[in-house]
Amino acid sequence: MAEDQQQDDKAAVARLKTAQDKLRAEIGKVIVGQEQVIDELLLAIFSRGHCILEGVPGLAKTLLISTLARAMSLDFSRIQFTPDLMPSDITGTEVIQENKSTGERELKFLPGPIFANFVLADEINRTPPKTQAALLEAMQERQVTAGGRKHTLEAPFFVLATQNPIEQEGTYPLPEAQQDRFMFKILVNYPKRDEERAIVLATTTDVSKTVEPVLNAEEILALQAIVRRVPVAPAVVDHALDLVRQTRVKDLEGEIPEFVRRYVSWGAGPRASQYLILAAKARAVVQGRYHVTMDDVRAAALPVLRHRILCNFAAEAEGVTPDTVIEKLLEQTPAAAGALSKDPQVAAALSDN
DSSP: OHHHHHHHHHHHHHHHHHHHHHHHHHHHTTOOSOHHHHHHHHHHHHTTOOEEEEOOTTSOHHHHHHHHHHHTTOOEEEEEOOTTOOHHHHHEEEEEEEOTTTOOEEEEEEEOTTSSSEEEEETGGGSOHHHHTHHHHHHHHSEEEETTEEEEOOSSOEEEEEEOSSOOTTOOOOOHHHHTTOSEEEEOOOOOHHHHHHHHHHHSSSOOOOOOOOOOHHHHHHHHHHHHHSOOOHHHHHHHHHHHHTTOTTOOSSOOOHHHHHHEEEOOOHHHHHHHHHHHHHHHHHTTOSSOOHHHHHHTHHHHHTTTOEEOHHHHHTTOOHHHHHHHHHHHSOSOOGGGGGSHHHHHHTOOO
8 A cells, every 4th residue: 555655656746847847937927037946935835834035125026926826826915014013914803793693793703814825924024023923823833813713724825924134124033933933044136137137128018927827725735745755764864964963052962063163153953954854855856756865955955044043243243144154064064974875775865866
């Protein structure tokens, strides 16, 4: 029975590769460039993860997310975070209504904009911590509590939050505990010159392009289940643990690199290890493979770890960022480990072939 399930999963993985190519093509009708951002968003979606997108205004973050929702036939909701936004404005509230048949008054729950498949939390750092925290239960438990009653959110469910890294006046930075709930922090950069030229030409005419659905909710849920079933070699898991545990300057076990001790105040927690493996599984699946390599883990290191590493004053003074620390950590933590590569299972994990 298990072998039949594995064969079915392998066939589904092969179909997903075709679906992913179509998905990129549909998104490409509206979004120019940003291939890496799109790839990382897809990895998070197939891993049931949430994302922070950080970039300056005007880089089409909102348009990208709404286009992705259309291509996946999912409900899309946008919440513009402002200083006066209340938690009930997100989750919904209970109101007293009269029952026309009985004449009695009763409480009725009116769902907020959080009740959608794709929820865009636009400029999440513009609202106070109390309102930011309203997302925590929804993100972690996939439910909302109002008036003592729990209301389940329909799957699939994703929170995609945007941040402006430049203007910090009047903002409320996300606490580390809440940032840790996001699987990825994705950096959205300026387009290249030829990409910007294509953007200008495409957006200054009256021609509109229609995005055709490629996947639906049921197919996405099935693919998320397949990602969880993809096998992982012990050596790949150990490599993910090596990368994460070396960021913990307070960890008394093992050797912490000197540059980490010098520049890092706090390192990544266990969620980072979990998300590295999940992202590696998702990357293998979207590339049409049913085995995970160490390169899959390393490819996910930046978006998984950059918001889980807190650099100190020395790092800030010398212009060292979490990305700098992660890249140096990848450089000093090679994927291959000498004799380990003699193990056939490990050898398969060390190569994409």
